[in-house]
Amino acid sequence: MVDKVLNTIQKFNMIDKGDNIIIGVSGGADSICLLHMLYSLKSKLDIDLHVVHVQHGIRGEDADEDAKFVEKFCDERGIVCHVYYFNVKKLAKENKLSEEEMGRKVRYQVFSDASKEFSGTKIALAHHINDNAETIIMNLLRGTGIKGIGGIRPKRDNIIRPLMECTREEVEKYCVDNDIKYRDDYTNQMEIYTRNKIRHTVIPYIENNFNQNFITNLVNTANLVRSEDDYIDKIVLKEKEKIVKIKNKEYSIDTNEFLQLDTVIKRRLVRHIIGEISSLKDIEYKHINEIIQLADKQVSKRINLPKGLIAKKTYDSIIITNLGENKINDFEYEAEDLSKIYIKELNKHLDFRIIEEKKYNIPKNLYTKWFDYDKIKDNLKVRSRKSGDLIAIKGINGTKKLKKYFIDCKIPKEQRDAIPLLADGNNIIWVIGYRISEAYKVTASTKKILEVRYY
Secondary structure (H helix, E strand, C coil): CHHHHHHHHHHCCCCCCCCEEEEECCCCHHHHHHHHHHHHCHHHHCCEEEEEEEECCCCCHHHHHHHHHHHHHHHCCCCEEEEEECCHHHHHHHHCCCHHHHHHHHHHHHHHHHHHHCCCCEEECCCCHHHHHHHHHHHHHHCCCHHHHCCCCCEECCEECCCCCCCHHHHHHHHHHCCCCCCCCHHHHCCCCHHHHHHHHHHHHHHHHCCCCHHHHHHHHHHHHHHHHHHHHHHHHHHHHHHEEEECCEEEEEHHHHCCCCHHHHHHHHHHHHHHHCCCCCCCHHHHHHHHHHHHCCCCCEEECHHHEEEEECCCEEEEEECCCCCCCCCEEECHHHCCEEECCCCEEEEEEEECCCCCCCCCECCEEEEEHHHCCCCEEEECCCCCCEEECCCCCCEEEHHHHHHHCCCCHHHHCCCCEEEECCEEEEECCCCECHHHCCCCCCCCEEEEEEC
């Protein structure tokens, strides 16, 4: 199996010499197998490893034990491990998503944030052939195009999946052969989740009644589809260069040239543009067709699309842009007992930690800051800006209006509502991502430090 994984890494050019790889590790057989294998190949591949474990807050003590197991596994091998805690049930309800969808969203956001924070060059995930088959079936059940039939890509941007050509049986055998312990997640057996129903009911039924090689055949089909999908993408990108102009986040498609394209290329071009502007989530087949039909419509015809997108017809163009998603609603969250805060309007989090060490190095990180804890007099809040906000700035007497600070920093008006502020009562102590208040800085006389991390 090691040779198979090395062949996959080489075939898809997954890993380069000197890569710092962030590995998503749940503690189950798949992710522990991946971690053990990359650790054993660490010298051969000349890579560094960071492990990220996400505790979803769904399985109580079992989930806590998973986190401890992963931390211990890493500690025994000298691997850096970062554990993140979330209440996925609560987040799913707040965001009107299933627990499956919310958990996936949280994990990928954490992987992305951890990669930025720890200078990761690649994110390694433990998907294998069986996962791919399950995903393809899920896509087909929802209704999908060629990309959905193509399943999970072995490599996408900086995300790599070294086990993508291995089966679940091979993964479990590797763990047995190498005497590697792992954690079983009992929710993987619960058929309240769509993926579990497919894994335990749909696939076994097809294998037993129609074709024992169903998974292999399905994944082989996906591989063929992906290669054809890549070819179509190359054609679309060439056409985009010729007929699409981009200015001030507006995509302008030349209608005369657009009308000459095959319908397949038209659809793919429109999807590509929407994907660059916003997200294809909630964009349906009918929306794509409505945009295509604009080419034959009269001037000033306009279509309102999900997520604040609009498409409109001008004399010789179709304009696609985003009007509504830039507006962030006002928000305010109190840090009760310095517990973790989730800012749903921004899909971001704040973590708090008290430090009482006498020797320390202040972090030089835009999104991790230290404050003199004893100077904080009120309950901390994270909120959006308000009229009259002030912040203490070095080099001036007293404070500066936050509005003036934004102007001085040349921060566009449309971006200011999306900048969170950490406040002690009415005092701004951190313009997150920018400046902290002089009044709360750590000094030689500081006894307690409050560390705040935004991600």
